[in-house]
Amino acid sequence: MTEATGIVGEFFSLKDGADADLLAMQVGDFYEFFGADAETVADELDLQVSQKSSHGSSYPMAGVPVNELTPYLTALVERGYHVAVADQHETDDGHARKVEKIVTPGTLLSTTDAGARYLAAIVEGEAWGLAFADVTTGEFFVTQVADRDAVFSELYRFDPAEVLPGPTVRADDEMIERLRERTDASVSLHATEAFAPGRARHRLREQFGTETIESVGIGDAESAIAAGGAVLSYVEETGQGVLASMTRLQRYGASDHVELDATTQRNLELTETMRGERTGSLLDTIDHTVTSAGTRTLRAWLQRPRRSRETLDRRGDSVEALATEAMARERLRDVLGDAYDLERLASKAASGSADARDLRAAVDTLELFETVRAIVRETPTLAESPLSTWLDEPDPAAVATLAADLDAAIVDDPPGTITEGGIIREGYDAELDEVIDEHETALEWIETLPEREQREHGITHLSVDRNKTDGYYIQVGKSETGKVPDHYENVKTLKNSERYTIAELTERERKIFRLEERRHDLERQCFEELREAVADHADLLQGVGQALAAVDVMAALATHAVRNDWTRPTLRDSRALDVEAGRHPVVEQTTEFVPNDLRMDDDRRFLIVTGPNMSGKSTYMRQAALIVLLAQIGSFVPARSAEVGLVDGIYTRVGALDELAQGRSTFMVEMQELANILHSATEDSLVILDEVGRGTATYDGVSIAWAATEYLSSAQSASPSPKTLFATHYHELTTLADHISGVENVHVAVDEPAGGTDGDDAGPPTTDGADDDVTFLRTVRDGPADRSYGVHVATLAGVPDPVVSRAREVLRKLRADEAIDVQNGRASEETRQVVFDLDSGELRESDTDDSGTGDPPADQMGDTDETVGGGTGPIVDQFGEDAPAVLEALESLDIEETPPVELLGEVQEWQRRLE
Secondary structure: OOOOOOOHHHHHHHHHHHOEEEEEEEEOOEEEEHHHHHHHHHHOOHHHHHHEEEEEEEEEEEEEHHHHHHHHHHHHOOOOOOOEEEEEEEEOOEEEEEEEEOOOOOOOOOOOOOOOOEEEEEEEEEOEEEEEEEEOEEEEEEEEOOHHHHHHHHHHHOOOEEEEEEEHHHHHHHHEEEEEEEOOOOOOOOOOOHHHHHHHHHHHHHOOOHHHHHHOOOOOOHHHHHHHHHHHHHHHHHHOOOOOHHOEEEEOOOEEEOOOOHHHHHHHHHHHHOOOOOOHHHHHHHHOOOOOHHHHHHHHHHHHEEHHHHHHHHHHHHHHHHOOOHHHHHHHHHHHHHOOOOOHHHHHHHHHHHHHHHHHHHHOOOHHHHHHHHHHHOOHHHOHHHHHHHHHHHHHHHHHHHHHHHHHHHHOOOOOOOOOOOOEEOOHHHHHHHHHHHHHHHHHOOOOHHHHHHHHHOOOOEEEEHHHHHHHHEEEHHHHHHHOOOOOEEEOOOEEEEEEEOOHHHHHHHHHHHHHHHHHHHHHHHHHHHHHHHHHHHHHHHHHHHHHHHHHHHHHHHHHHHHOOOOOOOOOOOOOOEEEEOOOOOHHHHHOOOOEEEEEEOOEEEEEEEOOOOOOOHHHHHHHHHHHHHHHOOOOOOOEEEEEEOOOOOEEEEEOOOOOHHHHHHHHHHHHHHHHHHHHOOOEEEEEEEEOOOOOOOHHHHHHHHHHHHHHHOOOOOOOOOOOEEOOOOOHHHHHHHHOOOEEEEEEHHHHHOOOOOOOOOOOOOOOOOOOOOOOEEEEEEOOOOOOHHHHOOOOOOHHHHHHHHHHHHHHHHOOOOOOEEEEOOOOOOOOOEEEEEOOOEEEEEEOOOOOOOOHHHOOOOOOOHHHEEEEEEEEHHHHHHHHHHHHHHHHHOOHHHHHHHHHHHHHHHHHHHH
């Protein structure tokens, strides 16, 4: 291909020098894409491709009008592209073009998403440093965490659009692969030197103030500092010009927020369902906000619940006041519906992209802020609540002054672009007013010229107009050209008319052009000064925006509470969790919900939940977690009453998503999630476990579930246990309540007609009141369930009748053949097996009799030495010569010091040896 020259050559030259996937280059009134870029953009945005010839070669070309670049640019960047933008500038020699900015997923200002759009950086050191910046609002957070799992929990929490891995992170192929697999973020490589601690520290001090690093408590957090400095460097390098909107450096840590790992956020479906949809999530259910900033704030509250009693009491008092004052609440919501997103406006002003309508919207919203304050002051209940002080935090006097200054400058209905003129009010700038007066006088002379010329020369079909080609001209119809005076100078002949000019018109035209240019320059200057003033007040605008968003969220929570009969929880600095008639906040919207009580405290801290599948066990446990979470964002909760002891973390092991593509089985995922809980949960945590151990063989599963229960209930752990709800079908575990303090059984009740069978032995259920017609009551009661009703559930699920009938037949045969059937820790009749004696803590062989006592005949046990130490006897006969060694290894194992995954490996090895 011949080397491109001219415009096409300039495009490729600029593209080569830009670190971007695509280049949009301004050519007159269009932004053009050439070559492969044109074809990519055409495919992505459904644009038409044409051909551009350059010195004998032809190149694909696609373009968009200058004024329409933003939506196209937004669409490209939201699909993951980095797009460089080269603007055209007028010079004495013609045109010059240079790349002004590179727009990336994490630096996109004009976004169609109301949610936050974070740019993140990750640095590995003695601790892992993280920084999150939202360029659309100016938010800037930093923290340090202990390990990789915590890194991904924070990434899931903030859901960044783009991630900058630090030098050692980018060299870790496994970490980069996990980043790409576990997040939707674009992974971008930034200059290594930007992560250097010294340079990063300097950048943070330069941006936020010399003492800020120490004052927010990150002076020694080298990894967090490196991450924060890299984010600032990247934002500056991309040329978006939004650094001025980043006015506050915020550190957050474990002591500030409830720990929610990625698994828990997904399992509880906080912001999206398991299918990745917003509809059906907790956010979707309770989101009655009326502003985009309110929606963004509610999402942040759900993903980052608070631990501070002061913060939660403040929010709760405000929600309660708003719930009480219905009329005032609705007035507030009506007013807030017209609020502009001031946090994002501050960033647009700082970047120079805010237009006159943005500034007018700022005026209207600042004035609206005073209206909101007035409604609160005029309503006694609201005035006495924290809402009044909340709204006083942005300086009301400063807000009023900025609103008045902008209102004095910007007309009520400004045009969409500053090139149209008519933005600045009369009286704001004396020189501009003078130029406008002269301009309007000159225009008035033009407007009256046709009438004067018609009267003077008797020409009826005479008009004065203007276009880009001819400037101002006098147009006369062909039928009257004979009346045209000699001083008319012909400039163009048309089919039905002639165009002329006269000396006075030419002189006025030159004056008008000069005045228009001067007016344009002065108006642009005034507007840019106003926009800079707004950018200088970014902190104030962000404060007002955050206050309005918070009021919007609390009004939304109050609205939902009133509509759904929610109650304000009582918060405690204890381990209590006492819920009367609790409900699941999402499920209750779609079905007639059966409320349930939940009581946990120091003497009742571990609940083993049993009952049939589909009976509501998982819903019961999830609703407990969601009630606690809602309480710790300051919301009311779905219950008749609730006393909630504040937690430091919520951990869940609910269900399993196969990750076979990454070489991780369901069971491995389950064990890794369990290991994270066992390592992370404290006595102040809430743990939800659903069917731990079901992903492997029955005995392995029972063993793991048993050991995990003992560990979490403090039977094997030196630390106090967390509040735990553990749903299981392993009925053997229910006996632990008799032997471990704090462990209790609850079950989901089943209504089985008197005289009925076990529900799984009988034939298919009937609808005529037969004995086997079992009903799941979805009511939780104390005590263990007696069985799981698995075959009955298969019937409810629509399994074909022949399969169900055969299942019942097989079940009856297995029981008749004296197969192992363990219920409540006891072996079935006439069943010989090795059991774990709860009283002695030892393994022994059991041959139960009809009494079901489980006491073995003496002649079947043999001498202890013979059975274990001597290497012979029933245990050796049944399990082989390795049995004594395995028992000795079991006896010597220090469970408290053995990590759960390593413990699992030991159990699997023992199983192999005993096979």
